Amino acid sequence: MGKASLRAGFCFSALYRHIQTTPPALQLTQKCANYCHRKFFLMSERFLSHKRHFHSSVILEDREQARHHKTDESLKERALLDKTGNSAVEQRPTSDLTTTEQVRPPKPVIEKTESSLPNHDPGRITEEQRRLERKADSLFQELIESRGANKETFMFAVKKFVDREGIYWRGAVEFIYAGMKEMENFGVLKDLDSYKALIQAFPEKKMIPRNAWQVEFMHYPRHQQCGIDMLEQMEHNGVIPDEAFGALLKNRFGGEAHVTRKYRRMLYWLPKFKNINPYPIPMELPTDPRQLALLALRRMSVDRESQYNVFEAEPEEDTFIASAQSPTQQHLIQQHNTEQPLFVEGPYPVYLRELRQNYFLLRAEPNINALMKKKQQEKAEENDENLFEWTNFFEDEKSSELRPILSVHEQDDSTILALSITGTNSKASAMSWVRCLERNNPKLARIPILFKIQTSAEAGQVDWGQQAVLGAPTNGKDFRQVALF
């Protein structure tokens, strides 16, 4: 038996080895081992000498008797106490089997829709919790009123909470959830410093799990869930935590807790995906609409030679027209047949991360002859029949053979001639854009131009010049809102 228990002890220690052994965990295993040893020795002694065994048993009996006496005495004392005074008030029967049920105050009924914090069972929200939530909310509201909503105020709010609740840390979870909700008002949604400040509303050291079981069974679950939610909010807003944030987290939850694991996961993945966009957008977009328009145009136009112009309107109106056109496109307009019309289409949406702009495009019908020629050439390349019709090096190679038949602007559905983003997205602005283009493309004045401008009700549905068919008729409401925007 001794051997078996020793083996069990060994197994336990092996089990623990896979988690970094914290001192308390070590202690536990050692205790277990010590206990095994002592029992083993006792047993061996028992087998070795009868006398000693007898002796020890006597001692054990004595001890047990003493223990009984002790309990008896305590009972007596209790009985005495009952007789002397307050026994009438709290008459508690000694046996566990006959305990009377304690009458508890009725639980406050809270409706499910009232659930305030995410991830928490609304049925288990207590009145105390609601009070703490209200307190946290009011702290932020008072500070917004007195100091204005900015980063300093947010920092001050956290400092105020820490000063006030620094001893018992009552309502830390509620405070942090309230803070997370208010971050957008304070304008610190994408600010790492504010998250660092907010995590400091949790007490240090208290919540560090002391053994593997505590780690796996979510020590301080509400606090950890709160931390995880906060990290998720950071993730959604593109905030990548740094080492200092990790240090703050480790001081509060230890190195192995679920929150810290989430932090490590984020530290691993987010920098990997930070720069995978081949058409990058700056993290902080400029506020000037002209700059934004140019940014979107640069992203859209594939031609490196494109020239970007911003045409300003008359000084009374604060509007502009940003235009992009390359020399190749100018050349295409110059070659265009004056009998065939050009089209101005739009406004179509284009996104720079969450920001939406609308663009117009000037296009012509596709150049079918050139497209057919290209198709034929591709077919000829694929065809294996002329495999042996090699050109020998005595023949001249014309430089025009290497030139691509089509430019990037001549696509198989249309030929794109210019792009623009205007300040107002109106038909009038599109017309004035064409007038602006006439400065560099004098032939435009002689070509008929058709305007296919979407009305405001349709705006936002990109169909590349086709009738839009959208899912549910109730959608219309959404689109009208968009048009207002």
Next chain:
Amino acid sequence: MASTSYCRLVASRSFDSLLKRSPKDFGSVVARRYEKSTAVFYEKNKKGLERDLKRRPLKQALKMTFQNLGPELKLFYQEQKQAYTGFPLLSVDHGNYEVIYTFNDPESVKSWAVTADRDNDGGKSTANFTFSKNRTGLFHGYLCKEVPKDGVTKYAGYANITSPKPMKSFGRESQMDWSLFNCLLLRLRGDGRPYMIVIGCNFHYDINWLNRWSYPVFTRGGPYWQHVKIPLSKFFTTHHGRIQDKQEFLPLKIINSLGITAADSAEGPFSLEIDSIALMNDVNLTDKHAYEMYENKYYEVQC
């Protein structure tokens, strides 16, 4: 996009909390969508839905079986013939490609499944996948970030299109073999948003059913077509839409579906025009998997 909570799992497991509830509350503990945690492995169906999938009534099923017996037998005969006489593709050269999906006819567009969060009561987004005038597939709709007030959902706004599953005769599920190729080619043009490509596989056990391999495709916006090439090694493992610590390489022999998701945080209309999707072999791509796959000494969670 319902949030999953560890806290909830622990709470529902402890017996104590169950006893404290009134019998009326008891039902809410057992079968509710939000009671489910990522730590629970059981899946009811391959879609990952809590409810049962609709089944055809027996009478109708029998009728359909007899109706389709002829065509299905013919299909079965063709399959067998292909299996015994067809010559399998053993290798492909550098630069060879195979078009797996094209949208040059309305039928191919119609066969794809369109989902938005409105369909699962998870939001108000809408989506549609239509055949456009340019003979391409147009994935368009409106992403709405408004979160439904059910107290559970935290984020909203997604739309997805998924390819039909390859099927064999008699309605048996089949799979595609992509193992000869090592990158995905797409011809598309979008509105400047990023879209996520999601590849699903035909797994047997339910713990794997919701494993997907994803990688974003970035569009530049504007009227120009984009040719996107994504190495298959770049696709990362996700489960229930969450990126996994233990990464696995995309099992190329059992590919089941390919989907495109629009779920970036920008509210507003979206549109993505897709011409075709192809597979290509590029000998210059030597990566097996783009992410670290080392194992921890004690087999604990990596990271």
